[in-house]
Amino acid sequence: xxxxxxxxxxxxxxxxxxxxxxxxxxxxxxxxxxxxxxxxxxxxxxxxxxxxxxxxxxxxxxxxxxxxxxxxxxxxxxxxxxxxxxxxxxxxxxxxxxxxxxxxxxxxxxxxxxxxxxxxxxxxxxxxxxxxxxxxxxxxxxxxxxxxxxxxxxxxxxxxxxxxxxxxxxxxxxxxxxxxxxxxxxxxxxxxxxxxxxxxxxxxxxxxxxxxxxxxxxxxxxxxxxxxxxxxxxxxxxxxxxxxxxxxxxxxxxxxxxxxxxxxxxxxxxxxxxxxxxxxxxxxxxxxxxxxxxxxxxxxxxxxxxxxxxxxxxxxxxxxxxxxxxxxxxxxxxxxxxxxxxxxxxxxxxxxxxxxxxxxxxxxxxxxxxxxxxxxxxxxxxxxxxxxxxxxxxxxxxxxxxxxxxxxxxxxxxxxxxxxxxxxxxxxxxxxxxxxxxxxxxxxxxxxxxxxxxxxxxxxxxxxxxxxxxxxxxxxxxxxxxxxxxxxxxxxxxx
Amino acid sequence: xxxxxxxxxxxxxxxxxxxxxxxxxxxxxxxxxxxxxxxxxxxxxxxxxxxxxxxxxxxxxxxxxxxxxxxxxxxxxxxxxxxxxxxxxxxxxxxxxxxxxxxxxxxxxxxxxxxxxxxxxxxxxxxxxxxxxxxxxxxxxxxxxxxxxxxxxxxxxxxxxxxxxxxxxxxxxxxxxxxxxxxxxxxxxxxxxxxxxxxxxxxxxxxxxxxxxxxxxxxxxxxxxxxxxxxxxxxxxxxxxxxxxxxxxxxxxxxxxxxxxxxxxxxxxxxxxxxxxxxxxxxxxxxxxxxxxxxxxxxxxxxxxxxxxxxxxxxxxxxxxxxxxxxxxxxxxxxxxxxxxxxxxxxxxxxxxxxxxxxxxxxxxxxxxxxxxxxxxxxxxxxxxxxxxxxxxxxxxxxxxxxx
Numbered sequence: 001x002x003x004x005x006x007x008x009x010x011x012x013x014x015x016x017x018x019x020x021x022x023x024x025x026x027x028x029x030x031x032x033x034x035x036x037x038x039x040x041x042x043x044x045x046x047x048x049x050x051x052x053x054x055x056x057x058x059x060x061x062x063x064x065x066x067x068x069x070x071x072x073x074x075x076x077x078x079x080x081x082x083x084x085x086x087x088x089x090x091x092x093x094x095x096x097x098x099x100x101x102x103x104x105x106x107x108x109x110x111x112x113x114x115x116x117x118x119x120x121x122x123x124x125x126x127x128x129x130x131x132x133x134x135x136x137x138x139x140x141x142x143x144x145x146x147x148x149x150x151x152x153x154x155x156x157x158x159x160x161x162x163x164x165x166x167x168x169x170x171x172x173x174x175x176x177x178x179x180x181x182x183x184x185x186x187x188x189x190x191x192x193x194x195x196x197x198x199x200x201x202x203x204x205x206x207x208x209x210x211x212x213x214x215x216x217x218x219x220x221x222x223x224x225x226x227x228x229x230x231x232x233x234x235x236x237x238x239x240x241x242x243x244x245x246x247x248x249x250x251x252x253x254x255x256x257x258x259x260x261x262x263x264x265x266x267x268x269x270x271x272x273x274x275x276x277x278x279x280x281x282x283x284x285x286x287x288x289x290x291x292x293x294x295x296x297x298x299x300x301x302x303x304x305x306x307x308x309x310x311x312x313x314x315x316x317x318x319x320x321x322x323x324x325x326x327x328x329x330x331x332x333x334x335x336x337x338x339x340x341x342x343x344x345x346x347x348x349x350x351x352x353x354x355x356x357x358x359x360x361x362x363x364x365x366x367x368x369x370x371x372x373x374x375x376x377x378x379x380x381x382x383x384x385x386x387x388x389x390x391x392x393x394x395x396x397x398x399x400x401x402x403x404x405x406x407x408x409x410x411x412x413x414x415x416x417x418x419x420x421x422x423x424x425x426x427x428x429x430x431x432x433x434x435x436x437x438x439x440x441x442x443x444x445x446x447x448x449x450x451x452x453x454x455x456x457x458x459x460x461x462x463x464x465x466x467x468x469x470x471x472x473x474x475x476x477x478x479x480x481x482x483x484x485x486x487x488x489x490x491x492x493x494x495x
Numbered sequence: 496x497x498x499x500x501x502x503x504x505x506x507x508x509x510x511x512x513x514x515x516x517x518x519x520x521x522x523x524x525x526x527x528x529x530x531x532x533x534x535x536x537x538x539x540x541x542x543x544x545x546x547x548x549x550x551x552x553x554x555x556x557x558x559x560x561x562x563x564x565x566x567x568x569x570x571x572x573x574x575x576x577x578x579x580x581x582x583x584x585x586x587x588x589x590x591x592x593x594x595x596x597x598x599x600x601x602x603x604x605x606x607x608x609x610x611x612x613x614x615x616x617x618x619x620x621x622x623x624x625x626x627x628x629x630x631x632x633x634x635x636x637x638x639x640x641x642x643x644x645x646x647x648x649x650x651x652x653x654x655x656x657x658x659x660x661x662x663x664x665x666x667x668x669x670x671x672x673x674x675x676x677x678x679x680x681x682x683x684x685x686x687x688x689x690x691x692x693x694x695x696x697x698x699x700x701x702x703x704x705x706x707x708x709x710x711x712x713x714x715x716x717x718x719x720x721x722x723x724x725x726x727x728x729x730x731x732x733x734x735x736x737x738x739x740x741x742x743x744x745x746x747x748x749x750x751x752x753x754x755x756x757x758x759x760x761x762x763x764x765x766x767x768x769x770x771x772x773x774x775x776x777x778x779x780x781x782x783x784x785x786x787x788x789x790x791x792x793x794x795x796x797x798x799x800x801x802x803x804x805x806x807x808x809x810x811x812x813x814x815x816x817x818x819x820x821x822x823x824x825x826x827x828x829x830x831x832x833x834x835x836x837x838x839x840x841x842x843x844x845x846x847x848x849x850x851x852x853x854x855x856x857x858x859x860x861x862x863x864x865x866x867x868x869x870x871x872x873x874x875x876x877x878x879x880x881x882x883x884x885x886x887x888x889x890x891x892x893x894x895x896x897x898x899x
Contacts, residue, residue: 221513222512222513222515222516222517223516305539306536306537306538306539307533307535307536307537309537309539309542309607309609309610310607310609310610310637310639314544314546314610314612317544317610318544318566318579320539321539321542321544321566321567321568321579322568322578322579324539324540324568325540325568325569326540327540330536330538331538331539410523411519411520411523411526414523414524414526415523415526417526418526418529418533419533419535420533420535430519
């Protein structure tokens with residue numbers, strides 16, 4: 001790192017050279033004389049609150065210069081120290097980083113250090129309600145793009161000194177701040193260590209979203225399944241930390257990553273915690289069913305109607321028979337048309353502005369539901385199957401998991417159209433084997449299935465009433481104290 | 496190679512590799528091109544369902560005829576109301592398979608037999624060629640083993656052309672009648688599986704389903720009704736059994752159908768009242784002994800009953816009245832059972848109740864000597880019948896004596 005010159009004007013020259021062409025780079029002289037650079041304040045305007053800088057800080061420094069005697073540099077430094085926290089910088093690069101991070105920097109002639117103070121003047125979004133992870137009961141705060149604000153929301157909810165935070169700067173050009181949060185007494189140190197190494201290894205020019213971190217640190221890059229959970233809900237982050245997870249928060253992203261995450265956590269929205277346990281468990285059962293429906297819905301229909309007619313009850317087959325009469329396409333092509341049309345519609349209504357999006361979905365529903373059937377291109381049962389599958393996939397609370405299931409639906413349909421139920425079974429075997437093989441830093445993706453007996457697994461997947469959850473925790477901490485941490489992820493906690 | 500791949504990681508990275516991911520995708524793409532190539536594909540728009548089939552046998556020409564009652568949608572899906580086209584297609588051949596194949600090749604649709612519930616077998620086929628027919632039905636995978644082989648007097652194929660009284664599809668109507676067996680207990684619905692199980696037994700006979708023609712009481716149309724039974728003995732048709740005898744057969748030998756059956760009967764009580772009641776079988780105990788090398792049997796039956804109508808005012812709240820009614824019912828049922836047993840033993844001379852099974856199980860030593868004389872021994876077996884009836888419900892209307 002290039003260290004600073006004692007001469008302020010030399011340092012200034014260097015900085016001016018680096019910032020050539022950037023009109024935001026502002027130099028403000030302090031003191032009476034503008035001719036030579038005795039003391040200067042430099043900053044990027046629009047990042048720094050210029051109004052406060054001029055009205056209070058520079059004014060105060062000028063006043064102090066006039067009122068106090070002694071070397072000008074010492075006076076200014078003292079004056080600055082009374083105004084707030086000062087960071088001492090020793091190199092040009094540090095100056096650049098701090099300027100980029102909404103600091104103004106004071107350079108004094110004769111000092112081989114520069115002094116930075118944070119004075120952010122840019123606007124950020126206010127804390128709003130969650131847009132994606134909606135709930136009826138429970139907290140309604142969501143993260144914003146501002147890391148400081150996000151940290152504030154989280155820290156407000158955990159007051160334990162065990163809460164540790166480690167910061168990283170990722171991105172050669174973007175210099176994005178990334179925070180690692182965890183509760184030291186609950187986190188598996190091996191996982192933490194591994195995660196730190198992986199984050200250290202990230203090489204990026206610009207880090208614009210937490211997705212990039214997720215891709216870098218996940219175990220299986222080519223798996224369709226998301227291996228880290230991202231959330232916009234602080235309560236979910238807090239809950240995760242209390243279960244020994246590590247939270248990665250990225251500046252500029254309203255989503256926090258939770259590592260390690262398991263498949264079943266992605267099926268449970270945080271609202272389960274805020275509902276009575278009967279209803280929460282009912283919803284969990286429904287989601288398990290819709291998970292299967294959204295994965296194999298059309299494939300199952302194809303298998304039944306083209307290969308295994310004997311599996312359909314006779315009256316139902318009669319209904320299918322009359323519904324399918326006069327349809328020119330084989331069932332598989334029909335399913336493919338409808339599935340693709342459904343995805344196109346979904347994408348269109350996502351991309352259009354919200355007001356138009358609604359009209360698209362209405363028009364699409366009309367076209368697909370009525371006109372396609374009326375004109376005899378697709379059969380009514382197929383519309384029902386595809387619609388049910390689509391709606392089922394919307395009940396999966398975690399969007400990335402729903403996408404994975406939607407994608408896997410297509411190869412399963414191909415397999416089924418070729419060999420019927422046999423192909424569907426083969427396809428499901430491949431999917432299940434793959435999901436079983438997934439791990440994150442040594443934690444099984446399908447946990448608790450596979451790490452404990454099925455009785456415990458069922459207990460973990462469903463929720464007991466809150467007070468029994470608490471009792472179980474107490475028992476656990478009494479029994480497992482010696483090696484609690486290494487057992488942590490293997491289902492000792494309720495989610 | 497990413498730098499992260501060089502890290503010392505305490506558990507290796509896992510999941511799917513790039514190669515495998517791309518491979519799986521490519522295989523799926525290739526599969527797209529061959530979908531529909533499978534020979535097992537039965538597009539639902541190319542099929543017609545067979546819901547009933549009939550098998551005839553001509554003794555003179557030694558030929559089989561196979562007929563199928565087929566169903567196919569007649570409209571296109573644009574129309575909201577769905578109608579089904581029904582027709583009967585048939586062909587003759589040297590064997591049952593030959594006839595069936597010929598028939599299938601003549602139909603313009605792919606015939607699906609998995610939903611066929613009834614195989615109607617003509618009397619002549621049952622008499623002369625039942626083994627061949629049953630062998631074909633049980634060997635062929637596409638026939639469900641839960642379908643009912645039913646014997647019909649006269650021709651079988653023309654029965655398929657008869658309408659039903661309700662206007663519903665033939666097989667639906669027949670299935671409904673089999674289901675309504677619980678109201679009378681007067682028919683046996685034997686599936687192919689049970690039929691074949693009993694078929695091989697040389698010492699006992701059994702009763703399979705029968706279809707009769709009846710004339711409707713409201714109009715002059717003829718329609719089919721499932722009632723009574725056909726006796727099969729030594730792999731051949733051996734005679735008919737009436738509905739009442741089938742009811743006794745069901746109560747004496749088919750424990751698993753009891754819970755459904757609730758039959759009614761009219762009882763003449765000793766005090767002169769006539770009442771009808773619904774009977775439900777609760778318990779059956781069969782004892783077989785051997786005295787002087789001759790078998791001797793006793794049967795204990797227990798029924799519960801509920802009184803449904805009485806022809807005159809009687810105080811059913813009175814215990815003595817009830818016990819009188821119970822006794823009357825018991826003796827009536829005993830008489831009825833004795834009559835049926837006499838028919839099975841003296842007229843048919845075929846062990847349709849499976850007494851031979853009882854002796855081979857519980858008296859296996861004696862059975863070895865009895866086995867060869869069973870045909871002569873069976874009609875002579877004295878059978879004692881004891882029936883107990885317990886009236887559980889006497890209805891809501893009770894005669895209450897006013898105390899003055």
